Amino acid sequence: MKVAFDEIYDQYHQDLYQFIFYMVKDKQITEDLVQEVYLKVLKSSERFRGDSSIKTWLFSIARHVSLDHFRRKKRTRDRIAEYFDWGEKSHIIKDERPLPEEMAIKSEEIKNLYTYLxxxxxxxxxxxxxxxxxxxxxxxxxxxxNFTVSKVKTTQHRGLKLLKKHIIEEQEKGGGSNGF
Amino acid sequence: MDSNQQKYDEITEQLSQFPTFTDRRDKETIRQQIFAQMKQDEPTKQYKHRKRWIPLASTLLATTVLVFISFLYYSNTDVLKENSTQQDAMVTEEETLIEKSADQENGAQSNGNLEPSNQMGMFVQQTNEQSIVIHGATSDPQLQFVIPVSFIAPNDKSKEMYYNQLETYIQEHVPLRSNYLFKGISFKLDEGNKKVILELPKDFSISEGSTVPNMFEDQLRSMFSPYGIEKAVFNNNEGIDFGQFGTIHELALNKTKTAYKLYSDEQNNLLVEVPLDEYTTIEEALAEMQIGEEDYNVFPTVPGEMEFSVVTQGEQLDISLDNEVTIEDSRTGTIMVEAILMTAKSFGYNFVKINNISGDRVGYYDVSEPLRVPDAVNPIMLH
Incomplete structure (x- = not known):
C-alpha cells in the first residue's frame, strides 16, 4: 500500500508536529524529527500492510524516531559525563532553555506542569x-x-501521580518557579 | 469526589489547555526538503539493496549442523502468532532434523568440539579450546535494531583474521538487506588494554543523518563488549566524521542493558537487541519484551498476557509466573527462554530460574533447574 506525502501532510501534519514537539520540546529538533518521520514513512510505505490505520502507523513511527532522539541525546550526555563527573544524578539535568512563547503566556500552573513533564x-x-x-x-x-489498554491505564496513572507529586512539592515549598 | 481524584482531574484539565504548537514551515518547503533528502539517499539505497552473494565453496561446505539448526529452526516460525496446519507439518519435519542435529552435536562434543546448550545448540553456552566465538553484528534493513550474529570458528586463526572477513561471513550466512557498515575497515584487538583499533580507509565517513552513526556505534558495542573491550579507537589522523556528534577519534563501548526481541521476515528469524536505559529494572525489561515493533518486523518474545514477578538471588534471577499462560508452540517457548536468558545476561545475571510454569519444559528447555546464561546468540558455525 503506497502512502502519499499530501495525504499524510493534509490529515496529520500538525498533530504529528505537536506530538514530537511535546516529546522533545525544541522546535528545530522537532522539524528535523518530523522530516525523519516522513522519510521513513515514504520509503517504507509500500510495506505498509494496512493492518493498522495510517494514523496509528505514522504516530508509532514518530514515537520510534523520538525514542531514537533520546537515545542519541543520552549518548551525547554520557560522553560529556565522561569528562565531567556529575555523580549519580548526572542524568537529571535541568532544562535551562527559555519557555517557548506559546507557553510563556500561560498560567503559572500550566508552565510548571510543562516543566514537570x-x-x-x-x-x-x-x-x-x-x-x-x-x-x-x-x-x-x-x-x-503498542501497549495493551491496561498498560496505557497504568502508565497514565503513574505519570499523573508523578506530576501530582511535583505539584504538591512545589506548593509545600510555596514557590512558583519553573523547575523541580 | 476524593481529593486525589480532584487533583488528577485538575492536572488533566490543565494538560488539555496546553497550547498548540504549529510548524512554521509551509507545505511546499517541507515537501522540497523531504524529496531533496530522498534524492540524496537514493544511491545509498540502491547500493544497500544490491544482493551480493559471494559463496565460497570451502565455507559453504564447512557450514554445517549448527547453521542448519539456527536458520532452519527459526525459519518460518510465526512467533506469538497463530500457527497454520501447514506450519505445524513443517515444524514436525524441522524438529526431527533438529533432534538429529542435536544428537550429532552431542557426539561432536564428546570428541572435543562445541558444547551446545541444553542439547539444542541454538545458543552457545561455552566453547572449548578448539573454538572461539566471533561476535558479529548486522541490522534490520531500516537500521533500527542491532542483530547480533555469533560465528563459531576454529581457534587456529586470530580473531582479527575472522573480523577482517566479517563482511563475507555475514553476506554468506545472513540473508538480510542491510548495508555492511564496516566496509574497508580492518580491526585490531588489544584485549589487554580493553580496546579495539579500527584502521579506516581513506575518506571513510558515516555522516549520513544520525541513524547510521548510532547503528555503527551500537554494532561496535555488540561485537566487542563481550570480550571486555571498552573503547574503539580510530587509527587515522583525521578521526571519523560522526554526523551530528562531529569528528571523533574514539568511542566508548560500555555494556548496556538490553532486551531481546525477535526479528522475523520471510528468510530470517533472529533475536535482536533493544538497548535499555541504565535505570531500567529487569522487570521493566521483561515487560518491554512483551511489546513488538511490527512495522519493523520485530515481534515480542514474551507473551503479552503473561504476568510475572522477579527476585534476585545473588547471580541468579528467579522469575515467577503469576498467571497461567499456555505456550502452545514449543518454538515460541524456546525463543522466549532464550530471549529471557540473553536479557538477564545483559543485567549481569549468570543463571535464570523460571518458576510456577506448568511442566518441567518450556520449548526445548528443562526449566526445573536454573538455566545458565549463554555465551552467544544467533550462532553460525564456521570451519
Missing part, C-alpha cells in the same frame, strides 16, 4: 501527550504505543 519516563510522557494534550482515545494510544 520532563520528569516522566518517555512512556509516561507519550501517554500523557497523546491522551490529554492531543485527546487520543485509550485504544488509539494503545495501538500507537
Amino acid at each position: 520532563d520528569s516522566c519516563t518517555v512512556d509516561q510522557k507519550s501517554v500523557l501527550i497523546l491522551r490529554y494534550i492531543q485527546s487520543f482515545s485509550i485504544q488509539e494510544t494503545a495501538a500507537i504505543l
